[in-house]
Amino acid sequence: EKIISVATKDPRYGYRRSFQQLNEHTLKEIEHFFRVYKELEEKAVEIHRFGDRDEAIELIRKYRTDVVQP
Known part of the structure; x- marks a missing residue:
């Protein structure tokens, strides 16, 4: 699984909140x-x-417990 994120101040994509807003x-x-x-x-x-x-958030929650903390 891959999660794509965008910086909130990105001038091209920052206002988008869903892949459905992409052409x-x-x-x-x-x-x-x-x-x-x-x-x-x-x-x-x-x-x-x-x-x-929501699916991305759930994946992050699921897999962040697998990361070993230093």
Whole structure:
């Protein structure tokens, strides 16, 4: 799973709060990026769908407990 975030003061994307506010071309660019960077690692990638903000927050909560604190 990948989580994409945007700085709140980003002039191009800062006001957006959901992937649904992105146009189709931008979503395709994001998918393309993840496919190409995995090809460079000679790994396969499966992109099923984009999730919403609440799903991202839940994933962060779920996986942050797996991080070892120094």
